Amino acid sequence: MTDSTPIFELRGVSFGYPGRANILNELDFALPRGARVGIIGPNGAGKTTMAHILMGLVKPTSGRILFRGKAVESEDGFVALRKAVGLLFQNAEDQLIFPTVIEDVAFGPLNAGKSASEAKDIALRTLASLGLSGFEHRVTHKLSGGEKKLVSLASVLAMDPEALFLDEPTNALDVDTRERLVSILNGLDKALIIISHDWDFLARTTHDIYAMRNGRVTFDGETHAHQHIHAHVHGTTPHTHGE
Numbered sequence: 001m002t003d004s005t006p007i008f009e010l011r012g013v014s015f016g017y018p019g020r021a022n023i024l025n026e027l028d029f030a031l032p033r034g035a036r037v038g039i040i041g042p043n044g045a046g047k048t049t050m051a052h053i054l055m056g057l058v059k060p061t062s063g064r065i066l067f068r069g070k071a072v073e074s075e076d077g078f079v080a081l082r083k084a085v086g087l088l089f090q091n092a093e094d095q096l097i098f099p100t101v102i103e104d105v106a107f108g109p110l111n112a113g114k115s116a117s118e119a120k121d122i123a124l125r126t127l128a129s130l131g132l133s134g135f136e137h138r139v140t141h142k143l144s145g146g147e148k149k150l151v152s153l154a155s156v157l158a159m160d161p162e163a164l165f166l167d168e169p170t171n172a173l174d175v176d177t178r179e180r181l182v183s184i185l186n187g188l189d190k191a192l193i194i195i196s197h198d199w200d201f202l203a204r205t206t207h208d209i210y211a212m213r214n215g216r217v218t219f220d221g222e223t224h225a226h227q228h229i230h231a232h233v234h235g236t237t238p239h240t241h242g243e
C-alpha cells in the first residue's frame, strides 16, 4: 500500500434486494486517505445499502470491495475493514446494544483484544473527548436521541478508525447537538464519508460532494464551490459558499 492507495474502493458493485430491480448498478467509488466526502441522493437511491455492502453486512450481486488496495474476500477481511472504517448507523438503536453507555463504548476495544481496564480507560477518554464525561453509567435506552447519537459516535471512535462513515448523522438532531457534531468532526484527523440530505452540514464538514443517481456515485464538485439551497441568510437563492 502506498500513500495514494485509497482506504477502500467499491469496484463495479451491483445489487438489488430479492425480487426487486437493481438499486446499485456497476457502482465505482474510492475513498482516498484523509479525504472528506459527502454523498447526496434522493430517498431510496441506495446510499445506506452502499454503506452496508462496504462493511460486509450485505453481499453484492457482483463487483468487488478493496481495502487498502487488496480485495476483501472473507469475513476476516471485513473484520479488518470494519476496524479501519467505523460506520455510524443511521439509527443509534442499531449501534447501541448494551444496557449502559460504558459497556457500549468499551465493547469495540474489548472485542479488539484490549484488557477490561484498558478498554474502560479508552471508553472514558473517548466519552470525555466528546464532552460526555459522567455519561458512563447512564442507561443507554433512556438517553435522548441526540445523546444516543453522540454515544454511538463514541463507540465508533473508541476503535480509533482511520475513516468514519456516517449515515445521515444529523437526522433528528437539535441545533445545539448538530453544532456539537460539526465541531467534533472538524476536530478529527480522520477521513470522513458522510451520507446526508443536510447541505449546510456537508458544506461545513466535507470537501468533496458525490451524488448517487441511477445506482452509481459520481463526483459533483467541491463543497465550497457547490451551488445549493438551504436554510440560510441567502434564503432559497442558490449561492456559492464563501459569499
Ligand SMILES: Nc1ncnc2c1ncn2[C@@H]1O[C@H](COP(=O)(O)OP(=O)(O)OP(=O)(O)O)[C@@H](O)[C@H]1O
Binding pocket: 017, 018, 023, 041, 042, 043, 044, 045, 046, 047, 048, 049, 050
Ligand atoms: N432489507 C431490505 N429489503 C428490501 N428492500 C430494501 C431493504 N432495505 C432497503 N430496501 C429498499 O432499497 C432501496 C434503497 O434503500 P436505501 O436505504 O439504501 O436508500 P437511501 O439512499 O439510503 O435512502 P434514504 O435517503 O431514504 O435513507 C429503498 O427503496 C428501500 O426501500
